[in-house]
Each structure stands twice: as structure tokens, then as C-alpha cells.
Amino acid sequence: AKSREGNAFEYFSKKFGEAVKREFRVKTALQQADYHQEFIMNYQPIINVETNHVTGVEALIRWESPTLGGVSPGEFIPIAEKYGYIHSIGNWVLRQVCTEMLALTQKREAAFTVSINVSVQQLESDTCVENIKAILAETTFPAAHLILEVTEETSISNSTIVRQSINDLVKLGIRVSIDDFGTGYSSLEKLHRLSVHELKIDQSFVQDIENTTGIVEAIIAMGKSLSLQLVAEGVETQEQFEFLKQTKCDYVQGYFFSKPLPLDAFEKYLNQSQQS
Ligand code: C2E
Ligand code: CA
Ligand code: CA
Ligand code: CA
Secondary structure: OHHHHHHHHHHHHHHHHHHHHHHHHHHHHHHOOOHHHHEEEEEEEEEEOOOOOEEEEEEEEEEEEOOOEEEOHHHHHHHHHHHOOHHHHHHHHHHHHHHHHHHHHHHOOOOOEEEEEOOHHHHHOOOHHHHHHHHHHHHOOOHHHEEEEEEHHHHOOOOHHHHHHHHHHHHOOOEEEEEEEOOOOOOHHHHHHOOOOEEEEOHHHHHOHHHHHHHHHHHHHHHHHOOOEEEEOOOOOHHHHHHHHHOOOOEEOOOOOOOOEEHHHHHHHHHHHHHO
């Protein structure tokens, strides 16, 4: 028994040591990163369930580090948040997306929305609203076409500065969406008081739809009762799509329609889907 415990301890301490080293490497590479060389934005279409038209897009960052190779945002964004790099990365993302999406947004007659993920640390900064306002002015991107995605946890934050930032952004005409909805602990009462416009049903529910139909129906009913738009993300199959259509979910997004694409491929996707 003793030697087994010893092995388990060695095993976990080795794993822990590896994780610490990896985090340090990612942090160092982020610190030295040349954003314009190493980051690009990918764009995933968001489809209106009723019309089958692409009516929006979510921007997702991609990083190709010269020392580490491709690193997923699921890994590096939390590290950027922890070490304070999220402010400069977040500003780069906003400026890049507003610049790349401006022409496309203006070209399309119907209101086309561009969704960008923002971290809680960005909203906690007292220059957050001024920053975003300045980037919109600089790029001339219209606030009315911008949706900022915040996680459910962020949206119900007890921090007055976070709540103030969200309210001020909404006053600028920007819409706010609650990402990963259903994974947190927001109550109907809390949601009612928030000035948000949209709920994104977490992909874990969509992908396990055989076992979560009740939950998804309840989220959709609740969202509708609060006059919120509903988006289901992570839609991978026809069956999932059919269920969401029946349940009157407003928008869908996922590999079943398209993976997140580089700008040129996204533009091609848009042109092709317009013809059909
Ligand atoms: P998220 O905002 O919840 O984004 C959804 C994730 O699901 C994305 O992963 C997307 O590529 C992936 N996805 C989309 N459709 C499907 C599908 O049908 N099946 C499956 N299995 N996955 C699908 P990604 O791009 O790796 O991003 C991971 C997370 O990193 C995002 O989760 C978001 O929290 C964060 N993130 C990405 N870009 C940014 C950014 O520019 N700023 C900030 N602050 N966070 C970002
Ligand atoms: Ca998101
Ligand atoms: Ca999500
Ligand atoms: Ca997420």
C-alpha cells in the first residue's frame, strides 16, 4: 500500500509540475507575442432558424506561436486573464474584428450582427467603456451591429463596476449576450434585472440533447418570457437542429453549419449561402 501511495504522489506531483511549466511557457510566449503576426480571428456563422439565413457571426481568436505552435483559446485565454494580458489582447480583438467586419456589415442590407467574447477582467477595468467607445469611433463600426458575449458568471457578477460597464455599453447601443447559459446560477429574478438581449444555450446541453430536452425547453421558455433572443451553440447534427427548430430557438451555430473560418473562407461561405 505504501509504495502505491508513493507512486500516486509521484504521478500527481509530476503532472502538476508539467502543468506549471506549460503555464509558464504559455505566459512567456504571450508576453513576447507580436499580435499582428501571431493572432488571427476566425468567424463562425450564426443562422436564423426561421429563414435559414446567416444573420450574424461570432469572432473567435486563434494563436500560432513561433515557439509553441498552435495554442487553443481555451488554454491561453485563462492564462492571459490571470496575468493581465487580456486587456491588450481584448483591445486587439475588438479593433481587428471591427476593421475586418466593417465592409461586410455595411454591404448586407439586413441587420447583421458581430459577436465578440469579452472577459470579466475587461469589464472590471474602469476604462473599459471609454476603450470600446474609442475603438468603435476609430473603426467607424456601428454599435448597433455589435454584440458582446459575457459568460453567465460575469453577467451576474456582484461587482458594481462590472454591472456599470454592462449598463453603459448597452446605453451606447451595443447588445450583450450571456454565453454558456445554463452552467451558472442565475435566477429568473437576476436575469430580469439585467439589461441583456440574448442567451446562448451552453453547448453541453445541445450535444446531449437526448437527455436534456426538458432543460433546453425550459431555457427557451424562460428566455422568451423575458423577451430575450435565444441562440443554441455547438449544433453538430441534423437531429439537434430539428429539435431546436421545433422548440422555436431563434438562432443556431455549430459544426453542422460551419466551423469557425478565416476571413476569406467566411466571406466565401456567406456568398454561397446567399445564393441558395
Ligand atoms: P465560447 O465563447 O463558448 O466559444 C464556443 C467554442 O465552441 C469555440 O471554441 C468554438 O470554436 C467551439 N465550437 C463551435 N461550434 C462547435 C460545435 O459544433 N462543436 C464543438 N464541439 N465545438 C464548437 P474555441 O474557438 O476553441 O474557443 C474556446 C473559448 O475561448 C471560447 O468559448 C471563449 O470563451 C474563449 N475565446 C475565444 N476567442 C476569444 C476572444 O477573442 N476573447 C476572449 N476573451 N475569449 C475568447
Ligand atoms: Ca462565445
Ligand atoms: Ca459558449
Ligand atoms: Ca465557454
